[in-house]
Amino acid sequence: MIKCHLSRLLGERKLKISDVTRDTGINRGTLTRLYHETAERVELDVLDALCVYLNCGLPDLLEYQKSEQASPAPLADSNG
Amino acid sequence: MIKCHLSRLLGERKLKISDVTRDTGINRGTLTRLYHETAERVELDVLDALCVYLNCGLPDLLEYQKSEQASPAPLADSNG
DNA sequence: AAAAAATGATCTTTAGAAGGTCAAAAAGGT
DNA sequence: ACCTTTTTGACCTTCTAAAGATCATTTTTT
Numbered sequence: 001m002i003k004c005h006l007s008r009l010l011g012e013r014k015l016k017i018s019d020v021t022r023d024t025g026i027n028r029g030t031l032t033r034l035y036h037e038t039a040e041r042v043e044l045d046v047l048d049a050l051c052v053y054l055n056c057g058l059p060d061l062l063e064y065q066k067s068e069q070a071s072p073a074p075l076a077d078s079n080g
Numbered sequence: 081m082i083k084c085h086l087s088r089l090l091g092e093r094k095l096k097i098s099d100v101t102r103d104t105g106i107n108r109g110t111l112t113r114l115y116h117e118t119a120e121r122v123e124l125d126v127l128d129a130l131c132v133y134l135n136c137g138l139p140d141l142l143e144y145q146k147s148e149q150a151s152p153a154p155l156a157d158s159n160g
Numbered sequence: 161a162a163a164a165a166a167t168g169a170t171c172t173t174t175a176g177a178a179g180g181t182c183a184a185a186a187a188g189g190t
Numbered sequence: 191a192c193c194t195t196t197t198t199g200a201c202c203t204t205c206t207a208a209a210g211a212t213c214a215t216t217t218t219t220t
Binding site: 002043048051057058059063066 | 132
Binding site: 027028029030033039040041042043046 | 206207208209210211
């Protein structure tokens with residue numbers, strides 16, 4: 001699954017959602033969804049603006065947490 | 081800006097867009113947009129499925145390239 | 161306690177992914 | 191070379207969730 005660490009990042013910096021909205025122009029509803037991890041999509045512009053604003057990399061904001069590998073990566077040069 | 085390295089990842093693995101569509105169920109149009117970096121949004125489920133399928137982390141797929149950033153402490157007395 | 165600010169909830173609008181189809185381009189086989 | 195199959199790009203319609211706005215509640219500040 002994809003984890004969003006916006007709440008942690010804001011907490012560490014003692015920032016409020018309203019601060020981020022005010023300073024970046026990102027919609028408050030969007031930030032709220034990311035904060036509470038209820039967002040299902042994200043605009044790349046938003047990711048970019050958050051990385052700029054928080055001065056962090058994408059991995060700090062979004063993390064892929066491997067749960068289980070259902071199917072291994074396919075081999076390309078054996079067949080096909 | 082946010083760079084998407086799907087084309088590189090597929091190239092390295094000698095995979096075609098059609099392979100990914102077939103194996104992951106991700107919409108071909110979505111993959112095409114990510115491949116050509118014309119996507120403006122992305123579903124978190126898609127990122128997750130791609131990381132699982134390509135057995136890679138999010139940073140391998142999406143990269144934040146710092147270009148310019150907001151200055152937290154602008155200079156007032158510079159002699160420009 | 162009052163005022164201001166921040167947040168959660170919800171509604172409508174808008175943008176773009178999902179899903180499908182068609183034609184052109186590659187790839188494969190005879 | 192030819193023909194067939196697969197892949198891909200382009201386009202259209204449908205559907206979903208972010209954008210934008212507003213209201214009520216909660217929290218913070220004075």
